[in-house]
Amino acid sequence: xxxxxxxxxxxxxxxxxxxxxxxxxxxxxxxxxxxxxxxxxxxxxxxxxxxxxxxxxxxxxxxxxxxxxxxxxxxxxxxxxxxxxxxxxxxxxxxxxxxxxxxxxxxxxxxxxxxxxxxxxxxxxxxxxxxxxxxxxxxxxxxxxxxxxxxxxxxxxxxxxxxxxxxxxxxxxxxxxxxxxxxxxxxxxxxxxxxxxxxxxxxxxxxxxxxxxxxxxxxxxxxxxxxxxxxxxxxxxxxxxxxxxxxxxxxxxxxxxxxxxxxxxxxxxxxxxxxxxxxxxxxxxxxxxxxxxxxxxxxxxxxxxxxxxxxxxxxxxxxxxxxxxxxxxxxxxxxxxxxxxxxxxxxxxxxxxxxxxxxxxxxxxxxxxxxxxxxxxxxxxxxxxxxxxxxxxxxxxxxxxxxxxxxxxxxxxxxxxxxxxxxxxxxxxxxxxxxxxxxxxxxxxxxxxxxxxxxxxxxxxxxxxxxxxxxxxxxxxxxxxxxxxxxxxxxxxxxxxxxxxxx
Numbered sequence: 001x002x003x004x005x006x007x008x009x010x011x012x013x014x015x016x017x018x019x020x021x022x023x024x025x026x027x028x029x030x031x032x033x034x035x036x037x038x039x040x041x042x043x044x045x046x047x048x049x050x051x052x053x054x055x056x057x058x059x060x061x062x063x064x065x066x067x068x069x070x071x072x073x074x075x076x077x078x079x080x081x082x083x084x085x086x087x088x089x090x091x092x093x094x095x096x097x098x099x100x101x102x103x104x105x106x107x108x109x110x111x112x113x114x115x116x117x118x119x120x121x122x123x124x125x126x127x128x129x130x131x132x133x134x135x136x137x138x139x140x141x142x143x144x145x146x147x148x149x150x151x152x153x154x155x156x157x158x159x160x161x162x163x164x165x166x167x168x169x170x171x172x173x174x175x176x177x178x179x180x181x182x183x184x185x186x187x188x189x190x191x192x193x194x195x196x197x198x199x200x201x202x203x204x205x206x207x208x209x210x211x212x213x214x215x216x217x218x219x220x221x222x223x224x225x226x227x228x229x230x231x232x233x234x235x236x237x238x239x240x241x242x243x244x245x246x247x248x249x250x251x252x253x254x255x256x257x258x259x260x261x262x263x264x265x266x267x268x269x270x271x272x273x274x275x276x277x278x279x280x281x282x283x284x285x286x287x288x289x290x291x292x293x294x295x296x297x298x299x300x301x302x303x304x305x306x307x308x309x310x311x312x313x314x315x316x317x318x319x320x321x322x323x324x325x326x327x328x329x330x331x332x333x334x335x336x337x338x339x340x341x342x343x344x345x346x347x348x349x350x351x352x353x354x355x356x357x358x359x360x361x362x363x364x365x366x367x368x369x370x371x372x373x374x375x376x377x378x379x380x381x382x383x384x385x386x387x388x389x390x391x392x393x394x395x396x397x398x399x400x401x402x403x404x405x406x407x408x409x410x411x412x413x414x415x416x417x418x419x420x421x422x423x424x425x426x427x428x429x430x431x432x433x434x435x436x437x438x439x440x441x442x443x444x445x446x447x448x449x450x451x452x453x454x455x456x457x458x459x460x461x462x463x464x465x466x467x468x469x470x471x472x473x474x475x476x477x478x479x480x481x482x483x484x485x486x487x488x489x490x491x492x493x494x495x496x497x498x499x500x501x502x503x
Contacts, residue, residue, distance in 0.1 A: 004135075007137060008137075011134065011135050012135060014100055014102075014133065015133055015135075017100070018100060018130070023100075023130065025130055025132070025133040026131075026132055026133065027131065030056050030108055031108065032054055032056040033053050033054040034053040034054070034055060035055075035076065035077040036055060036057065036073075036074075036075050036078050036079060036080040037077035037078055039053045039055060039080065039113060039121075039123070040080070040113075040121045043113035043121055047115065050112055050113075051112060051113040052110070052111070052112050052113075053110070053123065054108060054109070054110040055073065055075070055080055055108070055110075055123060056075065056106065056107070056108045056109075057073035057074050057079075057080065057106065057107070058073060058074050058075075058105070058106050058107075058134075059071055059072070059101060059102070059103055059104065059106075059107055060072045060073065060074045060079060060103065062098075062101070062102075062103065067085065067086040067091075067094070068083070068085050068086075069082075069085075069094060069097060069098055070082070070084075071101075073107060073109070076178075078175075080121075080122070080123055081116070081120050081121075081122040082122065082123050082128075083114065083116065083122045083123065083124045083125060084097060085124070085125075088111070088124060088125060088126050089125060089126065089127070093128075097128065100130075101130065102134060102137075103134070103137060103138070104136075104138050105130060105131075105132065105134045106130075106131040106132040106134075107130060107131060108128065108129040108130075108131050109123055109125050109128045109129075110125070110126055110127045111123045111124045111126045111127070112126070138172055139162065139166070139173065157169060157170055157173050157174055160491075161499075163177075164491050164497050164499060165499055165502065167496055180481075180485045180487065180492065180493060181493075181495060183302050183303075183481070183484060183485050184481045184485070186302050187298055187481055187484060188255060188273075188477060189301075190297060190298040190301035190302060191255065191275055191294065191298055192255060193301075194293075194298065195253050195294070198290070199251055200251040200252065200277055200279075201249055201251060201252050201253070202252075202253055202254065202255070203241070203244060203249070203252050204254060204256070205234075205237050205240035206234065206240065207233060207234050207256075207257065207259075208224070208231045208232070208233065208234075209231065209232050209233075209234050209240075210229065210231060210232070211232070211454055211456050211458075212232040212233075212234060212235050212236075213235075213236065213238070213456050213459065214235065214236030214237065214238030214239045214398070215235045215238070215260075215474075217235040217236075217260040217261075218260065218261040219232040219233060219259070219260070219261060220232065220233040220260075220261045220270075233259035234258055234259065235259065235260050236258060236274070236276070236474070237254045237256070237258070237274065237276045237474075238276060238398065238472065239456060239459045241253075241254060241276055241277075241278045241472075242278055242427065242459075242462075242467065242470070242472065244278070245278055245467055245468055245470055246462045246463070246465050246467050250279070250280035250281070251277070251279050251280065252277065252278055253275065253276065253277035253278075254274075254275075254277075255273065255275050255477065256273070256274065258272055258273075258274045259271050260272075264498060266488060266490060267419050267482075268490065269490050269491070269494055269497055269498055270498045272477075272478050272490075272494075273476070273477040273478055274474060274475070274476060274477065275473075275474070275475045275477055276472070276473060276474045276475075277473050278427070278470050279470055279472075279473075280470045281468060281470065282469075282470060282471035283410060283469070283471050284399075284410045284411060284426040284471055286471055287412075287424045287471035287473050288323075288387055288389070288424070289319070291414060291422060291475075292317070292319040292320060292321045292385070292387075293319060295385070295414075295421075295480070296317045296318055296319055298480070298484075299317045299484065302484045303484055308483060308484060308486075309486055310416075310483050310486055311417070311486065313417060315385060315417065315483065316384060316385070321385040321387055321414070322384060322385070322386040323387045323389060324382075324386055324387070324388050324389070325388075325389060325390050326370075326374070326378075326388050326389065326391055326392075327339055327390065329378045329388060330370070330374060330377065330378050333378045333381055334355070334373050334376070335354050336350050336354055336373060338373070338392065341366075342366075342407070343366060344364060344365050344366040344369060347366055347370070348360065348362060348364070348369055351369065351372070351373065358372075365394060366392070366394055367392055367394035367395030368395070370391075370392050370395060371395055374388075379415065379418060379420070380418045381418075382415035382416070382418060383418060384416070385414065385416045386414070386416070387412045387414055387415075388412060388413050388414075388415060389410075389411065389413075390409075390410070390411070391409055391411040391412075391413075392407060392409070393406065393407050393408060394407075396409040396411045397437040397438065397440075397441050398427060398428055398434075398437070398472075399411045399425035399427065400425070400426045400427065400428050400429075409426075410425065410426035411423070411424065411426075414475075416483060417483060419479065420476075420479075421475060421476065421479055421480060421483075422473060422474060422475035422476070423473075423475075424471065424472060424473040425471070425472050426469070426470075426471055427467075427469075427472045429469055429470065430463075431467075434459075434460060434463055435455070438454075438455040438456070438460075478493055
């Protein structure tokens with residue numbers, strides 16, 4: 001049971017008093033004719049004409065003043081000042097409003113639009129109704145209206161932990177947070193529109209899977225009682241989407257949730273939104289071009305420009321993006337040519353000789369050592385949108401090798417602001433080669449290593465029916481939302497991020 005503080009107890013008493021007077025504090029119906037923005041727009045068309053509206057919203061400020069009361073309500077579009085006067089509502093109703101209504105209450109108000117002496121478009125209230133009584137004051141409910149009618153916010157909800165844990169309160173008191181999630185929704189819509197317009201088919205694949213795959217990550221495990229078997233929350237859509245290429249669906253995509261049982265950081269959340277698409281008869285170079293077109297289009301739809309401010313940087317998403325070969329990029333930033341060191345032992349020795357203070361895991365595979373060099377030396381330099389391409393085969397088990405170079409695969413990753421945004425391959429479609437890659441991955445990694453790929457026999461069976469050559473792509477939508485909204489933690493673009501249990 002909840003424990004109420006003194007202020008909450010006062011408000012609960014008001015609930016009892018309202019019901020005793022025959023007023024339901026949580027009525028079933030609301031009748032709203034306009035939002036605040038619609039009311040102002042209609043009023044400003046011709047201020048000589050009477051505009052009668054019914055508004056609904058949360059009370060954000062109240063200023064009783066004798067036979068008057070000024071209040072501001074806030075709805076999804078913005079704020080509107082209410083002007084209550086004895087002449088229109090009567091002394092008894094005005095006293096009732098001042099006594100029984102509190103900051104945070106939802107109210108319905110009917111009246112005519114007017115402009116105050118201070119020049120603010122307002123609603124001259126003729127009647128009002130309580131829609132929902134607020135028992136607990138909002139954490140930053142301290143907007144105060146000055147004598148001139150301006151509203152001053154004396155406090156804001158800026159506790160990072162509280163905002164993430166009580167997103168409902170964060171949204172209620174911080175309009176910029178609501179704007180962030182509107183932009184996020186616009187981003188997802190723009191990605192979907194772009195792919196639909198390029199003849200991709202949106203599909204849905206299983207979230208609960210008998211075998212996880214398609215990425216190097218530790219899964220969440222659950223159990224299906226009726227089937228009497230363990231199941232996994234998917235870590236990727238990849239292997240299911242590529243099965244559809246076997247069935248002659250040539251361009252497919254999915255936007256949905258993936259789950260990875262891993263650590264949390266400014267760019268990682270265990271549950272995240274992913275976009276993946278697979279394109280028959282295309283390769284990684286064609287996917288590269290489509291990617292920069294798609295992200296540039298999304299930037300314009302969300303922000304109005306291909307130039308996006310992110311922290312101290314102005315990022316330019318207009319194609320073409322910079323292209324850097326991985327081998328050359330690592331050589332320039334770390335001084336190590338990975339092509340000259342073809343085993344894990346040789347590469348580890350080169351790293352320790354060149355960078356004595358470096359701390360790679362001495363038991364790492366060659367692929368993990370390459371990834372170490374990438375993250376430590378090259379990745380932080382990739383600020384403007386950049387494609388890093390041509391990756392070692394041993395960290396890319398689902399990608400095709402380059403002709404004439406079996407140790408390098410046709411893969412790229414897109415980077416922006418120093419972190420990975422997307423990942424793409426010319427996809428492997430040789431079932432014999434794919435089976436061998438799965439077996440190699442099983443040998444190279446320990447049994448409990450989260451990077452280990454399980455061998456998926458059904459996927460190999462699908463490939464044996466014949467899979468067309470294709471290009472595949474995956475992108476973390478949350479990270480792109482971070483960039484487009486200038487947020488530097490993934491928690492700020494997730495409505496309900498993963499958090500430790502509240503004590």
